[in-house]
Amino acid sequence: MTMFAVAMIAVLVSLALAMVRAIAGPTLFDRVLAVNSTGTLAVLALAVIGFVTGRPEFLDIAILYTLLNLVGTIAVLRYFHPSEN
Amino acid sequence: MLYFASAVIITYGFWLVLSGHYTSTLMIIGAVSSVAVVALASRMAVIDREGHPIYLLGRATWYWPWLIWQIIKSGIDVSRIILSPSLPISPTLINVKASQKTVVGVVTYANSITLTPGTVSVEVEDNEITVHAITRAGATDLAAGDMDRMVTKFEGGAPS
Amino acid sequence: MAILVDILSWFFLVAGGAFCIIGMVGVLRMPGMFARLHAASVTDTLGAGFIIIGLILQAGFTLVSAKLIIIMGLILLTSPVATHALAQAALHAGNRPKVAHDETGGHIAGEDEPSNS
Numbered sequence: 001m002t003m004f005a006v007a008m009i010a011v012l013v014s015l016a017l018a019m020v021r022a023i024a025g026p027t028l029f030d031r032v033l034a035v036n037s038t039g040t041l042a043v044l045a046l047a048v049i050g051f052v053t054g055r056p057e058f059l060d061i062a063i064l065y066t067l068l069n070l071v072g073t074i075a076v077l078r079y080f081h082p083s084e085n
Numbered sequence: 086m087l088y089f090a091s092a093v094i095i096t097y098g099f100w101l102v103l104s105g106h107y108t109s110t111l112m113i114i115g116a117v118s119s120v121a122v123v124a125l126a127s128r129m130a131v132i133d134r135e136g137h138p139i140y141l142l143g144r145a146t147w148y149w150p151w152l153i154w155q156i157i158k159s160g161i162d163v164s165r166i167i168l169s170p171s172l173p174i175s176p177t178l179i180n181v182k183a184s185q186k187t188v189v190g191v192v193t194y195a196n197s198i199t200l201t202p203g204t205v206s207v208e209v210e211d212n213e214i215t216v217h218a219i220t221r222a223g224a225t226d227l228a229a230g231d232m233d234r235m236v237t238k239f240e241g242g243a244p245s
Numbered sequence: 246m247a248i249l250v251d252i253l254s255w256f257f258l259v260a261g262g263a264f265c266i267i268g269m270v271g272v273l274r275m276p277g278m279f280a281r282l283h284a285a286s287v288t289d290t291l292g293a294g295f296i297i298i299g300l301i302l303q304a305g306f307t308l309v310s311a312k313l314i315i316i317m318g319l320i321l322l323t324s325p326v327a328t329h330a331l332a333q334a335a336l337h338a339g340n341r342p343k344v345a346h347d348e349t350g351g352h353i354a355g356e357d358e359p360s361n362s
Binding site: 003004006007009010011013014017018020021027029030032033034036037040041043044047048050051056059060062063066067069070073074077080 | 251254255258259261262263265266268269270272273278281282285288289292293296297299300303304308309312313315316319320323324326327328330331334335338340
C-alpha cells in the first residue's frame, strides 16, 4: 500500500508542475503540450487510484482517457492548423 | 479476408479482456458486435494490408524489445541533461533519409524517432524526415542510420 | 518469492515516479517549445512505462494486468502521434525552432525551396 502512495504522490507532484507550465507557457503550443502531459499523468493517476482503493474498474476509465487524450490534442491542433495555403 | 478474420479475432479479444463476465449471452453479444464493427470498418476500406498490418506481428517480437532498449538508453540521457544544473543542450535540426519502401515502414520509422526521447520528427515528406534533436550527438547518432536499418529489416525489405 | 516481487515493484514504481517528475521539471526548465517536447516524452515513455510495469507486478497474472498492458500499448502508440502533430503544427504556425546547429541548410522536408526566414 505504501508503494502506491509513493507513486501517487510522484504523479500528483508531476501534475502540479505540468499545471504551472500550462498556466505560464508563453505560446499556445506550450499550453497544448502541458495539457497533453496532464492527460498522460491523469491516466497514470487513475491506474494507481484503482490499486489504492482496490477497485480495478478505474482501469476502464483510464483506457478511455488515453484515447480521449489523443483525440483532444489532435482536435485542438487541427483547429489551429493553417490549412489554407 | 485474412485481414477481416484477424481484425475480428483481435476485436473480440479486446471485448473479452474488457468485459470480464463470461456468460454465454454476453459472449454471443460480443461476437456479434465485433463482427459488426469490423464490417463497418471494412466498408470504410481500412481493413487491408496497409491499415491492418498483421504480417508485422511476428517481426515485432524482436523489433519492440530493441526499440524499448533504445528508449530506456536515450531516456536516461535526456534525464541526465535535465538534472544537470548547466542544462547542456545544443538543439539541432537535421534531415534524415528513410530507406523504407512502404508507407507503413516510413510511419514506423518516424514514430520510432518521436518515441525515443531526445529526437522528434517534425515533418515527413515521401522519404525525407526532418528531425529536431536536443543534442548534436543525438542527431549524429540518428544520421548514422542504425534505426533506419532496423526499421527496414522490420518492414521486410532487404537489410543493407 | 512474494518479497522479490515486492522489491521489484517498489523499484519500478519509484523509478517511474522519479522519471515523471524529471520530465515535468524538464518541461519547466527547458528554453523554447521544441526543447520542451523532448522533456515531455520522458514522462510519456519511461515514467508511464515503469509505473505500469510496477502495477503489473503487483496485479499478477490476472485480467487487471491485461488491461494495464492495453493501457501501456495505447500510451506508446498515441504519444508519438500527439507529439509529432504538436511539432508539425508549431512549425507550420511559423515557430521556427531556435537551434544551435542547423544541418538542414534551411530545407524542411516537404517544402519546395529553402526558406530564409
